[in-house]
Amino acid sequence: MLKIKNLRCSVQRAVHTRQLAYEGYGNPPEAIQLKSINIGDKPAADQVFVKWIAAPINPADLNQIQGVYPVKPTLPAVGGNEGFGKVISVGSNVKSVKEGDHVIPNKSGLGTWRELGLHSETDVFLIDNELPLEYAAVFQVNPPTAYRMLKDFIHLKKGDTVVQNGANSAVGKQVIQICRILGIKSVNVVRNRDNLEDLVKELKDLGADDVITQEELYGRKKKFPGVKLALNCVGGRSSLFLASLLDHGGCMVTYGGMSKQPVDCPTGPLIFKDISLRGFWMSRWYDIQKTPEKRQEMYKELAEWMKSGEMKKQAFVNNRLEDHARAIEDAQNKHEKKQLFLLD
Template identity: 45%
Template sequence: MSFSKGFRCLGYFRNLHYRQGVVNHRFNSSYALAYEVFGEPTEVLKKVPIQTERHVKGNHVMIKYLASPINPADINTIQGVYPVKPTSFPVIGGNEGVAEVIQVGPNVKNIKLGDKVIPSGSTTGTWTTHRVLTEKDLIVLDKNIDTMFAAQIAVNPCTAYRMMQDFVKLKEGDSIIQNGGNSAVGIYVIQLAKFWNIRSINVIRDRPDLEQTKEYLKSLGADYVLTEEEIRKRELMDKIFSDISKPKLALNCVGGQCATDCVRHLDDDGTMVTYGGMSKKPVVIPTGSFIFKNHKYVGYWQTRWNMMNFNSSQRHKMLEELTELSANKKLITPKVIQVSLDEYKEAIENMQKGFSNAKYVFKFD
């Protein structure tokens, strides 16, 4: 495999002196994880040297990535089964991450050296040490934001936030049910629910470290953590519903039998939001749920919401609120396993095995 057309060796890219600012960065190498064809990430991804402009011009900004997570959607994108597809190859993997601004072009107005930024759109390629983008491709975050939280702020916390805000008017004391309770999105849902005084029932798969996982999620604010089997136990569920109300909102990232079982506990007129399909099985809804319980079924996709609200005040307000919650320790980042670009195969293989209880994040030096 050759990346000669798209990526050239970076031999001369040394001892950069920035015209505009005080930062005098020196870096010997700039690398990315990229692919030239769709396929299994461990087979098609390659770590390649890349070349970026020596001095950025106009409204361009050079950024140096600090951290970038591996999300399930990144895997699906590389496999070619995600709705957003790259239009030309080779392409750099990754969809979100946080970077530091290391050079700004003369026409850049609202971004300065040292700012912490995230990409404003999707599929920009974040598994890379450096990138040159335009000012409008970037959103500036609070400079004190925690790096690991910032690396993941654009997708999972926002998804959790919107799904709990936009579909059902939840009030204090109401309850929700979700599967994938230990997923990154699920962990943010648990913490936002706790912060907004909403009770949560969180469904996870049975696992060797079940009790530790339950305790961990409860320590974050989960009211109940149950296995997929436990939510089928009538007596147990009756006991729970003598303590909390029936959920008005169900969040589904798994599909298959587990989604159907969550629906059985949804209150009349309740809504299920499907945002993932981790079991790769379809969502099957009992007929009575539509006719007698008046349940509603909707989907949510953060990418679409971002496109509709690209530079909206609503988006900036949400990011500010989430940043503040993180700063006040009301929102803890899911457990992170930091890896280098060289460790991508092992990280992706482990992630695909499941039960990792953690998010793999590329950390750049």
């Protein structure tokens, strides 16, 4: 419940709210503190008043609190780069959203681990109000990352083949599903593990055509002709063998470096097959968009797939703000399910 305190001004009121903030960089479970503050409930002319509903804990959030992420909000800062909320009221000059709309951050660094926020109109972006919470809370990062990598580097058509490592990651699972929807074959590389059969079944249920282990990739026993696009989030030896699968004119896109090793490239295919290496960061894509149309088009297509059930809901561990220390620690050490703050 919101606690309202009347101020001397009869128009503006102070609203009591909570947020997870950090005053300096450090170990996230220790650096993050639950703060209670009062904010005005009347947005200025170019502001929107947002009730945040749900926000995940992503690796980028933890890196940001540690001070090693490229996007560094001014300190003290509120944690969280992703999530969605409902617009409670808008200022007189606001045109892009209205009361009742659902919104997500326009860019990284907004701070979504909070119950309420007064934000500039340009800090938020409209999404489909009909998206269920499980989709809306994680709509900004992983699905668009998969979408853009499949759309922006190679002109893929039905029957083409994409190969990726880290296929059981959040982005990897989105790639599998979008490939299935678009009629593109996916070859998916994962690390060997005790529950490999269960993981293979999970990925094939999402639409994976082939699932192989790193060892099978290195052994080169399986052949995958006509690979147009490789998606790399691991680096090191894995990237070397992944790029080796590319056909003439193919492209390997790197969007992560989980091994903390440099990206390796095979000399032969680089020369004789004219393969190319590119990098991708979703935050930069958002930064360089001059108009909203391309983003709106992407969001419309993703939302349609989600609402129709063609893209499956992600499983979460739900947390309240007061559970932040355990939730953040689990996000650092347990990766089976994403941690989610329920803020409503």
